[in-house]
């Protein structure tokens with residue numbers, strides 16, 4: 001179906017003359033709804049016409065118009081489901097408010113007649129841009145559908161459910177639902193509308209800011225920004241569908257017992273949302289799980305794979321040039337008890353381009369998976385932690401994993417895991433996805449220490465960072481950034497945010513054994529040397545969310561915190577001591593080895609974690625921390641320091 005021309009649409013609609021429009025936008029109102037659904041009653045009859053006046057030309061104007069030539073606007077209307085009554089509505093939606101924020105004054109809003117019995121809020125897209133991401137927008141999942149969706153995982157921002165029902169439309173799909181923070185949790189709710197500066201930033205990207213809400217914008221961002229950069233073959237932007245409040249409430253209730261408790265305390269499904277995103281389930285092949293073909297899927301969150309090279313990194317933070325952000329962040333996470341051990345993984349290995357180093361990285365991810373490594377068999381998790389961070393792999397976990405792999409990897413006893421890790425390495429090496437990802441990550445060429453200055457210029461505020469600098473030399477260094485024209489500052493911030501998405505996304509690499517030992521017709525077949533098996537494979541990026549521009553300040557603060565703790569460690573002001581003792585188990589008199597990790601910070605020390613190695617005797621753990629503390633105090637060891645536990 002061809003898109004109509006602007007002219008033809010307009011001629012069919014209201015033909016009133018506009019008052020001195022500076023910017024006029026025509027909407028192709030729910031073109032999908034007109035052509036996708038067989039139900040003619042869903043036809044939207046007219047279009048909406050906005051006359052937007054540049055407020056800078058009004059005598060009473062106190063705001064000025066942004067200077068972006070490709071400035072796009074978003075707005076929402078109510079659409080109809082019946083053609084009987086004729087009603088026109090002026091809707092001052094949050095979108096309109098955003099528009100007003102941008103210095104635009106809506107001089108008049110001419111609505112064509114929109115028949116409406118049932119009013120529903122729909123997204124309207126800027127004219128003339130085909131391929132909008134709204135196909136299937138009419139689908140509404142209701143309360144009774146919630147039982148078909150089961151918990152698959154979650155991150156900080158979204159909860160993901162997998163479909164188990166029998167509707168052809170959803171078989172092989174997962175649903176990604178935005179979460180809202182619970183009061184008191186640190187994470188700020190992701191804004192539902194763009195700030196005026198985000199309009200400036202993303203205004204030239206297709207219909208990104210003309211999307212009526214952040215859900216649609218997020219999807220457009222994946223489609224128009226990340227997919228071309230990472231390769232459309234590896235990106236699924238998904239499809240937004242409407243869901244009822246009842247569906248979201250029931251889904252929340254159904255999955256809460258499977259969620260990690262700390263995630264439950266931090267956030268819940270945002271039941272105020274109208275849309276959820278439907279994506280292909282990358283942990284299975286289309287219909288794979290149904291016809292009984294096994295599918296192994298490996299999820300990797302690689303994080304940043306390069307050392308920053310920016311000249312704007314201050315002398316004091318030079319350590320960033322030789323130590324990865326990931327590894328320095330590990331120290332902070334350990335300090336904040338977010339993890340119990342350092343990860344063995346180094347992103348520089350994964351992104352090295354050397355097969356041996358990639359294999360090393362995969363092995364390290366396997367031994368310390370945290371939230372960077374998971375494995376699914378036919379869509380069910382068999383390794384790693386659902387929705388959170390996994391402890392280091394011990395013998396028991398390792399053996400269970402080895403057993404689970406036996407149905408897919410035909411290796412000798414004890415060699416399935418090694419074979420899988422080799423298979424993942426080969427595939428990553430062959431597919432070239434890591435090289436592409438690295439290129440996108442490197443769009444951050446100035447580091448946050450440079451980009452933050454451009455950010456303050458974009459938001460037209462005095463630079464807080466420069467305000468805190470004492471040394472002229474440093475001020476001088478950043479002066480060049482502050483003298484850049486606005487379009488260049490915008491480019492810096494934009495590239496930084498795109499890179500931030502690339503540093504936080506994950507990869508899903510899925511394998512399905514081929515029938516017969518032969519290469520398939522497609523390029524997506526790989527041979528596992530150790531077993532001689534052939535596998536179809538697919539590689540997809542997930543979690544390519546647009547990062548809010550407001551996060552720039554958080555990025556700067558977190559960077560400071562990570563580097564400052566790491567520098568303290570380097571200077572020996574923070575030490576990690578490991579004490580190993582030998583006990584007899586109180587229950588089974590077996591040997592118990594106890595490793596106590598003590599962290600010493602300037603002026604204080606604390607027991608970070610205690611590892612007990614005894615078959616079946618981990619019951620000792622809870623009481624150990626206090627015993628340790630008392631003993632240290634008795635021995636007079638660092639008693640003054642031992643204040644936080």
Ligand SMILES: O=P(O)(O)O[C@@H]1[C@@H](OP(=O)(O)O)[C@H](OP(=O)(O)O)[C@H](O)[C@H](OP(=O)(O)O)[C@H]1OP(=O)(O)O
Pocket residue numbers: 155156157329371500503504545547551558
């Ligand atoms: O800042 P980082 O590197 O800790 O990354 C955050 C992730 O932490 P990680 O270190 O990978 O455990 C964090 O992951 P977790 O919640 O820790 O699983 C999120 O991915 C967060 O992104 P957003 O706030 O959901 O948009 C991530 O925030 P961004 O920095 O990507 O905005």
Ligand SMILES: Nc1ncnc2c1ncn2[C@@H]1O[C@H](COP(=O)(O)OP(=O)(O)OP(=O)(O)O)[C@@H](O)[C@H]1O
Pocket residue numbers: 152153154155156157158159160174176279280281282283299374504506542543545
């Ligand atoms: N398309 C998909 N197919 C299969 N599983 C998926 C898919 N998308 C997400 N998942 C699973 O759901 C989990 C959470 O999804 P996602 O990473 O998108 O959440 P998030 O909140 O955006 O994460 P973050 O904390 O990194 O921002 C993933 O770790 C993955 O296991």
